Amino acid sequence: MTNLIDIKGVTHAYQTPNGPLPVLDNLNVSVPEGEFAAVVGPSGCGKSTLTRLVAGLMKPDQGEVWLHGKLVKSPRKTVGMAFQNPVMLEWRTILQNVMLPLEIVAPGMPKKQRVERAMELLDLVGLTGFENKRPSELSGGMRQRASLCRAIVHKPDVLIMDEPFGALDAFTREDLWQTMHELRAKEPFTAVLITHDLRESVYLGDQVIVLSGRPATTQYVLDVHYPGEGLRKLEGLYTPECAQMLATLREQIQIAQGRQPEPAVH
Ligand SMILES: Nc1ncnc2c1ncn2[C@@H]1O[C@H](COP(=O)(O)OP(=O)(O)OP(=O)(O)O)[C@@H](O)[C@H]1O
Numbered sequence: 500m501t502n503l504i505d506i507k508g509v510t511h512a513y514q515t516p517n518g519p520l521p522v523l524d525n526l527n528v529s530v531p532e533g534e535f536a537a538v539v540g541p542s543g544c545g546k547s548t549l550t551r552l553v554a555g556l557m558k559p560d561q562g563e564v565w566l567h568g569k570l571v572k573s574p575r576k577t578v579g580m581a582f583q584n585p586v587m588l589e590w591r592t593i594l595q596n597v598m599l600p601l602e603i604v605a606p607g608m609p610k611k612q613r614v615e616r617a618m619e620l621l622d623l624v625g626l627t628g629f630e631n632k633r634p635s636e637l638s639g640g641m642r643q644r645a646s647l648c649r650a651i652v653h654k655p656d657v658l659i660m661d662e663p664f665g666a667l668d669a670f671t672r673e674d675l676w677q678t679m680h681e682l683r684a685k686e687p688f689t690a691v692l693i694t695h696d697l698r699e700s701v702y703l704g705d706q707v708i709v710l711s712g713r714p715a716t717t718q719y720v721l722d723v724h725y726p727g728e729g730l731r732k733l734e735g736l737y738t739p740e741c742a743q744m745l746a747t748l749r750e751q752i753q754i755a756q757g758r759q760p761e762p763a764v765h
Pocket residue numbers: 513514515520522541542543544545546547548549713
């Protein structure tokens with residue numbers, strides 16, 4: 500399998516009034532095409548910085564970022580992004596919000612086709628019937644569903660999500676996890692998910708990348724072998740296999756935080 504994302508030896512420091520602040524230190528990350536990579540690490544270690552580099556929103560001091568075989572030197576149109584607080588344009592309907600990237604990336608696409616594409620995705624996430632509502636008329640979970648549609652409507656090479664489910668209640672979050680799997684099954688994409696939730700990282704990720712404390716480097720990579728066949732089920736999280744993976748990740752996070760790992764409970 501070829502890598503869609505290759506981050507090779509990336510080192511970066513922000514220039515601040517108090518001098519340079521090193522955030523990434525010789526970071527190496529590879530995400531094969533079609534894979535879902537979850538990234539976890541201590542608060543402030545440089546996770547969002549990593550997403551900005553992949554999107555081409557900033558250039559590293561050292562090292563290279565490759566996306567689909569091309570060196571990333573400027574902002575990429577072929578990246579879809581979703582954030583914790585989906586910024587929706589209130590003067591546009593949900594349908595018009597979802598169609599927005601197509602207007603920018605594919606201005607020649609006939610309007611009928613744009614509408615069909617957006618409606619197809621809204622249907623996949625269960626928002627048929629809400630397409631003519633304004634963003635403020637939807638719940639937070641529904642807005643996040645629409646925001647995911649908007650992030651992939653133009654079929655980007657990679658979907659980058661920075662804590663997209665962080666502000667949702669636990670039940671809505673689990674619903675959205677399931678929606679992500681359903682979306683991927685119908686429309687495969689490569690994804691990078693930044694999260695603080697280890698269960699989320701295991702449930703959604705094919706690999707979980709643990710970053711060390713700042714300046715971040717790749718401390719540990721967990722290959723997720725989720726129990727069961729076919730579409731992942733939430734029940735799988737309560738199996739011994741998942742408990743073991745979560746224990747490993749928890750231990751790695753404690754190491755990344757510079758703490759002594761707590762002994763496992765048996
Ligand atoms: N533009 C910037 N200029 C200066 N410092 C910055 C800038 N952006 C981020 N930082 C600092 O760089 C460090 C890494 O920030 P980043 O947002 O990448 O971390 P993070 O791991 O995503 O954080 P969190 O888990 O809290 O969301 C932080 O200390 C942050 O304050």
